[in-house]
Amino acid sequence: MPKQMKISSQAIDAIYQQAKQRKDEENYKIAFELFQEAAMLGSTDAMVELGYLYLFGKGMQQDSLQAVKWFRNAADQGHAIAQSILGGLCSAWGEHSQAAIWFRKAADQGLAEAQCGLGKAYMLGRGVPQDYSEALIWIRRSAEQGYGEAQFHLSYMYANGEGVPQDYSEAAIWIRKAAEQGLANTQYILGLLYCNGRGVPQDYSEAAIWIRKAAEQGFVDAQSKLATMYCNGRGVPQDYSEAVVWYRKAAEQGRAIAQYNLGVMYERGEGVPQDYSQAVVWYRKAAEQGYASAENNLGVMYERGNGVPQDYLQALAWYHKAAEQGNAIAQCNLGDVYKKGLGVPQDYSEAVVWYRKAADQGYREAQYSLGELYDNGEGVPQNRLEAREWYRKAAEQGHEEAKNRAGIIQLKKLKRVKS
Template sequence: MGLGDRLKGLFGGKATYASMDEAVAAINAGETGAPVDWVRGQAEAGDMRGQKLMFELCRHGVGMPADMAAGIDWLEKAAGQGDEESQSRIAGLLSVDNSPWRDPARAMPWVRLCAERGDSFMQVMLGALTLRGEGVVPDLDEARRWFDKAAEQGELDGHFAIGLAHEKGDHLPQDWDEALRIYREIAERGSGRALHKLGMLHMLGEGVETDLPAAVGYFERAAADGVIHAMMTLGDLYRGDRLGQPDHAESLKWYRMAAGHDDGEAWYRVGQAYDLGRGVEQDYLKACEAFSEAASLDYDMGKVALGTKYVNGDGVVRDLPRAYALFFLVARETDDEDARSEARRLLTEVADDLTPSQRAEAEQNILNWSA
């Protein structure tokens, strides 16, 4: 591309590109006028790659205000041309429960297409939508058919969903016996979620008699299958007194296992163990390292604990500006009421001890960490 065309790209004039790769290279180089317009033109003319790229540009607000709804429209155009990646993405965006763009009726044809192609996740999704009557007439037998197809590929979440529906009486009659039968069946087939669920039911005495040894057995099997909640529950049980005298070493074993899966609360619990010398020799440095890991995973009580260490100088050099910034950000941003209350209390205490220069440093930390 010549200098004239490049200047047009920089300043928003009309430019042409020899290929989509050339336009993408211009966008990656920071040009957001002409190359984006060129890509849009190609997409409007039916270029599938251009349509997929327009989804990303709309999604990230490149060359335009971010507009996910418009991006989804572009992605759906690519899906309509048979692009399997786009079909899977549009099905997920429009169907998963926590998606802000969830639209089961619009999702249904794409979910069905992916399910019929053999996508086990979408087979579960199609079964769930059919079970709940979202975007389709409710039909338990049809839902089971899709859950069975997914289970043939080792995906047991669909059957778990039927068990949960019977447990809660949600879209199906409440039936504890049937829920337990399903949980036990798929637990034996390797469902970690079902093992954890059975552990919780036996621990709480819901649908069955309370049986803590049985609950521990289920939790251990679920933990071996990689279920973090089971690891954390075991850590909590051994830390408390429901199983007899607390066993802090055993508790720490399970928290460490969960921490190995990048769980912020688990790292916080590991930090507490080192901080208090429970189940391990007291070590403030290792406590700080664990609290730092928890904070890096955005676990707010980990941030509060780390800030406390900076206040006291335990395991780290005393740093009031850093502590103040940690407390301030938790107090401002957390959804955890306990963390917010503790952060506010500590924030007030630290504020009284800051010098003007330390306050300025703390405010700069807040700006840097908020960016």
């Protein structure tokens, strides 16, 4: 019988390296053939690479079952990365118990990514009993190896006192380590810590540096926050034009608060020429996501006919949406609509309902208007003492007319006492 030639490990590795080179050149078809050859010869690294090619459909049709088959072949031979990948896939598919098993196998080999995955499983109680102390052990092991996601989670645990005493200074140390690796979400969080003086001295200039780093990576919350900093001149020179640039970037990613703020900039003509039509466009985008302030402002635009044909029924509809979410300004505006009979029959009793909701939240315009209704006996029995109380609340917040009205009621009361 002819003797079977044994392939040396060096030869197998040479095939694997050729495959890697073709993959780097994006010649996936040849890479696939070479990885397959190396895998069939027993290279677990090649098995993992084959799994990736099948998973993402590079060089052949995407096939998740084939991907899992090759990852499993490598994992069963103790390949830590393959084990961690299987842990991640099982977790994504909701197979949390199996995910924890694979993460543990890789974590026990010291793989930082798997240690983080196992720590998160303990933190969330997925596939294992929830146990913050155990989560801390694994996340710390991963973080100390420099794994950015684990550093983020360790920071979170310190900030929230999960498994450790709450310690913002320690939280700041770990979030900085992750931020310095360029992780956008952690750069943003570090910026917020500087904004709020949590674990670090309050420093808006330093906050702006980190928030900008995240914003430049396209992190939408950072883009919106940086825009607000330009609006307010905190940590950066006040610059409405620059604010518009960053609000637009976040708005185009669909962030409702940025869409709303961009609408405000257009309505006021700050950083852009005043343009009510554009204001309506952006208010509507945010309002359709249920953002209450945008719903209210869109209602205002319909009530005034700014950027849209005047339409009291549309105004009423948008005010209602915002008011039902507890937006005090919209509740007051709804009170105005019923008081004036704009698009609906005039109804002082309904006006009282909505003014009271807003007034109870401390909104001074509603407190004044509610006082006025009590003063005049509209929608409620006339009650000057109640009117004076609401005028007083509004006056304490700087409402000048409320001060006058409260003073008049007091003066009349004194005159009656003297007479």
